[in-house]
Amino acid sequence: MYVADGIVYASELCNELSVKKVKILDEMYMIVEFSTGEQRILDATVLLKYPVYQKIQDWEVFSSVTVDDGVLTWLDGEIDIGTTMLYNLSLPYEVEHLA
16 A cells, blocks of 8 residues: 555555556457556456446547556546556457468
């Protein structure tokens, strides 16, 4: 647990991991590129078990995702996801090149 800007966070502070890019693939699926250069795919339906993420079921909200200071956010920061949680819920994504 840590406090930043007067807000208490339940996760651990992780300075070295941040989000660089995000690309929506389909409804509730996205590819996230982390500061490590690793790309991972997230099936965001796993977030829906948490009440705070219910609004991302709406395509307009989900597709409006942005990267703000290394964190994925929706609705101008009303909803966000910590990078450690995002990393742990996502799966490695590797593109195979056809010969």
